[in-house]
Amino acid sequence: MSNGKITVRRVAELAGVSPATVSRVSRGSTHVDPVLRERVLRVIEEHGYKPSHFGRALAERRHGALGLVFPGLSGPYFAELIQGFEVQALETGDSVLVLASHSRDDTDATVIDLAGRVDGMAIHGGTVSDAALEKLCGMVRVVVMAGDTGPAHASVRVDNSSMRGLTRHLLVDHGYRRLAFVGNPDGSTDVTVRWEAFLAAHKTARRKPPKEPVRVGLQQSDGVIAAKQLLDGDEPPEAVVCANDETALGVMIGAMGRGLKVPDDIAITGFDDMPMASLVNPDLTTVRQPVRELATTTARLLADRSPDPAGAVLLPTEIVLRGSCGCRDGGGG
Amino acid sequence: MSNGKITVRRVAELAGVSPATVSRVSRGSTHVDPVLRERVLRVIEEHGYKPSHFGRALAERRHGALGLVFPGLSGPYFAELIQGFEVQALETGDSVLVLASHSRDDTDATVIDLAGRVDGMAIHGGTVSDAALEKLCGMVRVVVMAGDTGPAHASVRVDNSSMRGLTRHLLVDHGYRRLAFVGNPDGSTDVTVRWEAFLAAHKTARRKPPKEPVRVGLQQSDGVIAAKQLLDGDEPPEAVVCANDETALGVMIGAMGRGLKVPDDIAITGFDDMPMASLVNPDLTTVRQPVRELATTTARLLADRSPDPAGAVLLPTEIVLRGSCGCRDGGGG
DNA sequence: TACGTTCTAGAAACCGGTTTCCGGACCATA
DNA sequence: TATGGTCCGGAAACCGGTTTCTAGAACGTA
Numbered sequence: 257m258s259n260g261k262i263t264v265r266r267v268a269e270l271a272g273v274s275p276a277t278v279s280r281v282s283r284g285s286t287h288v289d290p291v292l293r294e295r296v297l298r299v300i301e302e303h304g305y306k307p308s309h310f311g312r313a314l315a316e317r318r319h320g321a322l323g324l325v326f327p328g329l330s331g332p333y334f335a336e337l338i339q340g341f342e343v344q345a346l347e348t349g350d351s352v353l354v355l356a357s358h359s360r361d362d363t364d365a366t367v368i369d370l371a372g373r374v375d376g377m378a379i380h381g382g383t384v385s386d387a388a389l390e391k392l393c394g395m396v397r398v399v400v401m402a403g404d405t406g407p408a409h410a411s412v413r414v415d416n417s418s419m420r421g422l423t424r425h426l427l428v429d430h431g432y433r434r435l436a437f438v439g440n441p442d443g444s445t446d447v448t449v450r451w452e453a454f455l456a457a458h459k460t461a462r463r464k465p466p467k468e469p470v471r472v473g474l475q476q477s478d479g480v481i482a483a484k485q486l487l488d489g490d491e492p493p494e495a496v497v498c499a500n501d502e503t504a505l506g507v508m509i510g511a512m513g514r515g516l517k518v519p520d521d522i523a524i525t526g527f528d529d530m531p532m533a534s535l536v537n538p539d540l541t542t543v544r545q546p547v548r549e550l551a552t553t554t555a556r557l558l559a560d561r562s563p564d565p566a567g568a569v570l571l572p573t574e575i576v577l578r579g580s581c582g583c584r585d586g587g588g589g
Numbered sequence: 590m591s592n593g594k595i596t597v598r599r600v601a602e603l604a605g606v607s608p609a610t611v612s613r614v615s616r617g618s619t620h621v622d623p624v625l626r627e628r629v630l631r632v633i634e635e636h637g638y639k640p641s642h643f644g645r646a647l648a649e650r651r652h653g654a655l656g657l658v659f660p661g662l663s664g665p666y667f668a669e670l671i672q673g674f675e676v677q678a679l680e681t682g683d684s685v686l687v688l689a690s691h692s693r694d695d696t697d698a699t700v701i702d703l704a705g706r707v708d709g710m711a712i713h714g715g716t717v718s719d720a721a722l723e724k725l726c727g728m729v730r731v732v733v734m735a736g737d738t739g740p741a742h743a744s745v746r747v748d749n750s751s752m753r754g755l756t757r758h759l760l761v762d763h764g765y766r767r768l769a770f771v772g773n774p775d776g777s778t779d780v781t782v783r784w785e786a787f788l789a790a791h792k793t794a795r796r797k798p799p800k801e802p803v804r805v806g807l808q809q810s811d812g813v814i815a816a817k818q819l820l821d822g823d824e825p826p827e828a829v830v831c832a833n834d835e836t837a838l839g840v841m842i843g844a845m846g847r848g849l850k851v852p853d854d855i856a857i858t859g860f861d862d863m864p865m866a867s868l869v870n871p872d873l874t875t876v877r878q879p880v881r882e883l884a885t886t887t888a889r890l891l892a893d894r895s896p897d898p899a900g901a902v903l904l905p906t907e908i909v910l911r912g913s914c915g916c917r918d919g920g921g922g
Numbered sequence: 923t924a925c926g927t928t929c930t931a932g933a934a935a936c937c938g939g940t941t942t943c944c945g946g947a948c949c950a951t952a
Numbered sequence: 953t954a955t956g957g958t959c960c961g962g963a964a965a966c967c968g969g970t971t972t973c974t975a976g977a978a979c980g981t982a
Binding site: 923924925926927928929930931932933934935936937938939940941942943944945946947948949950951952 | 953954955960962964965966967975977978979982
């Protein structure tokens with residue numbers, strides 16, 4: 257009925273009490289005479305009074321909202337991330353403001369603006385410039401996820417070093433010679449670290465350094481593009497190490513489309529262990545990372561109003577050996 | 590420096606003017622003496638004054654934010670949707686609050702709460718109950734996207750009836766007998782309409798009604814699950830019509846994993862025309878729908894402060910015939 | 923009966939901008 | 953010089969809750 261336009265003072269008037277009492281009742285806090293409380297509650301019920309977020313936010317000096325900044329979302333990874341973050345935020349009664357716009361240059365200004373309407377911000381690695389990040393830390397509580405750790409902000413990330421063990425597995429256990437890396441190390445912190453771990457594994461195994469990575473995005477379609485580049489050229493690799501499962505699936509689709517057999521003709525690995533990984537044939541060797549936990553931990557850190565400013569959480573990952581690398585040949589079919 | 594804690598009155602004090610003048614300068618609106626303006630601007634610059642969204646929202650009686658309610662996001666469709674929506678919202682200076690939580694029962698309450706902090710809400714079809722929707726319409730401007738059209742709210746949707754032409758193509762042009770439908774008609778309005786178009790095409794072609802749909806979700810992994818169900822049973826279909834590209838890809842992966850050839854052994858079609866559709870081998874016959882336009886149109890309708898309350902926008906779609914249905918046999922490789 | 927304690931409820935200030943209203947200054951014209 | 957119009961800037965009210973402060977009532981105790 258009444259367009260949500262009813263205010264404390266109006267309710268107070270209707271119930272014959274003061275605004276203060278209405279506020280007390282609506283917050284359910286301090287002791288109020290049962291008779292008055294009842295009267296106020298009836299008016300609230302009758303007129304559908306909802307306290308305005310404006311006024312409340314202004315008075316409480318808190319927005320009741322968290323910001324979430326992405327590099328442009330796509331794929332199951334970000335879906336899981338946003339969903340986990342949101343569920344956790346709802347838990348504490350916070351709303352979620354997302355910023356997934358892509359253009360890097362105006363993003364800084366947009367991000368700063370966003371900081372003005374939230375109590376805390378979760379920022380995905382590689383999304384904002386260092387200058388902007390520093391400014392943000394001065395404005396609101398900031399948690400960087402899947403990015404660099406720093407002194408001014410807290411961070412939550414996963415242990416990407418499992419990529420080292422996975423690479424070692426391909427080099428040593430399977431004895432593959434030529435490995436290719438698919439993913440852009442300059443694109444995100446995660447990929448940077450995975451690429452470095454890939455390099456390190458080569459060094460440890462005393463192999464000559466691999467070729468330059470195939471610098472593509474993280475979507476399935478990027479995997480198909482990478483496959484074209486890798487498989488149609490001279491000297492295709494024996495194994496393709498992908499920055500995530502999405503691109504690995506894309507590479508696999510590209511390989512199969514060319515009549516190649518996985519893993520006999522070419523081995524492929526991913527990173528994430530998303531649902532599809534265990535459903536393809538052969539099923540995908542990958543690294544399991546706790547994406548949802550990454551999101552919920554971040555949200556929890558932001559909602560937590562404790563004084564400590566920073567801290568670095570590192571979530572464990574686990575290598576999952578399946579058919580696509582050559583283990584259990586023949587796959588799951 | 591100053592934790593964003595600086596207020597109009599403080600700036601006014603420092604610049605030796607009244608808060609009113611500061612407000613005027615910061616909004617850049619009415620005529621102010623250049624000398625005073627300059628003085629105020631310098632103080633603003635020096636102390637990094639940013640007007641609080643609280644106060645502004647309260648005074649202007651507008652949040653400067655739009656809500657976006659999803660059934661739980663995943664896949665390129667929702668990624669595109671949220672991104673398009675956000676870009677358009679930023680255009681008008683609005684922030685975006687997303688609600689992607691899945692549990693239907695508490696969602697109603699959450700959605701109502703969300704309505705209290707935004708100026709308008711975009712609601713994806715099949716996300717909230719009719720009762721909640723009605724209540725929302727009384728609170729804020731509402732646009733339903735990809736859902737039912739109604740008298741109280743505006744709506745933007747795509748022309749799903751192309752599914753009818755696509756089905757006809759399979760039945761008549763290719764002469765396939767047994768068609769299977771993958772997707773849950775009770776899951777979303779889009780799928781409902783596509784399923785009905787699928788049925789209608791059978792009736793028009795005077796074929797006997799198809800079997801019950803394979804009721805799975807809209808993700809790639811759901812397609813793999815559907816493939817298992819369809820292909821491992823007796824009497825597999827000659828063609829599989831999927832509710833979207835994601836599941837179609839999943840079915841295709843499942844089919845290939847079983848050694849089947851597409852389209853010779855089994856034809857497959859999708860809906861969306863996402864990037865992957867043209868990259869697989871054979872490339873995917875599908876229906877192109879303008880997802881980004883769906884999002885931007887919705888956001889534009891919400892930002893538009895014109896008085897007309899409702900309206901129904903129907904965006905055109907286009908059948909895209911490629912290799913996976915049997916046209917251009919041999920595919921793109 | 924008088925005094926002190928406790929508890930409740932209303933008045934008023936406050937959160938931080940915006941905007942209306944009004945007085946004063948400046949300029950032009952009679 | 954007097955008067956009318958225009959423009960500018962400050963005081964104050966307002967947006968809608970919350971919270972502190974205080975007055976008064978009720979109750980218990982000396």
